[in-house]
Amino acid sequence: MSKGFLVSLEGPEGAGKTSVLEALLPILEEKGVEVLTTREPGGVLIGEKIREVILDPSHTQMDAKTELLLYIASRRQHLVEKVLPALEAGKLVIMDRFIDSSLAYQGFGRGLDIDAIDWLNQFATDGLKPDLTLYFDIEVEEGLARIAANSNREVNRLDLEGLDLHKKVRQGYLSLLDKEGSRIVKIDASFPLEQVVETTKSVLFDRMGLAK
Numbered sequence: 001m002s003k004g005f006l007v008s009l010e011g012p013e014g015a016g017k018t019s020v021l022e023a024l025l026p027i028l029e030e031k032g033v034e035v036l037t038t039r040e041p042g043g044v045l046i047g048e049k050i051r052e053v054i055l056d057p058s059h060t061q062m063d064a065k066t067e068l069l070l071y072i073a074s075r076r077q078h079l080v081e082k083v084l085p086a087l088e089a090g091k092l093v094i095m096d097r098f099i100d101s102s103l104a105y106q107g108f109g110r111g112l113d114i115d116a117i118d119w120l121n122q123f124a125t126d127g128l129k130p131d132l133t134l135y136f137d138i139e140v141e142e143g144l145a146r147i148a149a150n151s152n153r154e155v156n157r158l159d160l161e162g163l164d165l166h167k168k169v170r171q172g173y174l175s176l177l178d179k180e181g182s183r184i185v186k187i188d189a190s191f192p193l194e195q196v197v198e199t200t201k202s203v204l205f206d207r208m209g210l211a212k
Contacts, residue, residue, distance in 0.1 A: 036083075072102070
């Protein structure tokens with residue numbers, strides 16, 4: 001059983017997860033919390049190579065099941081090589097996307113079988129779930145507008161998808177929130193960054209038993 005604390009950050013495109021995480025890190029370090037931050041797909045060399053294949057804007061012909069299996073492969077390698085050792089060492093591990101992304105994007109978004117994705121997630125993680133999932137919610141149009149306005153942000157294959165897929169993904173996340181409300185906490189990401197960071201800090205500190 002892991003001794004650390006696993007947090008995943010989820011949300012539609014443009015929800016601002018990365019910006020919130022960057023603002024949180026110095027706050028956590030001031031508290032003396034040992035933190036490992038990482039991302040999916042990616043996080044380790046093999047995972048990053050798979051990420052390049054998945055998100056390459058030229059790979060528009062990629063089949064939905066191929067996409068899912070690539071995510072699952074990256075997830076497994078990332079977990080055994082980086083995440084599990086950090087948890088065993090007692091660290092707070094914060095992951096930018098994890099198991100819920102596959103359900104939201106490939107399940108609700110692409111229309112693949114939810115039960116099959118659940119099984120693949122279980123297979124890849126040996127049943128590991130986050131201690132806390134922070135879901136950053138934002139209207140799809142607003143999130144995509146943020147991406148369009150941010151010239152420094154990587155534009156990947158998923159950003160080029162039609163509005164319909166992104167709306168299905170958001171509805172998928174909201175369905176997961178209804179199903180697993182004890183693990184998944186909704187954060188309204190439409191507010192200014194400082195306010196979103198403060199809300200996120202409050203939720204995280206409460207769950208970890210840290211003084212604010």
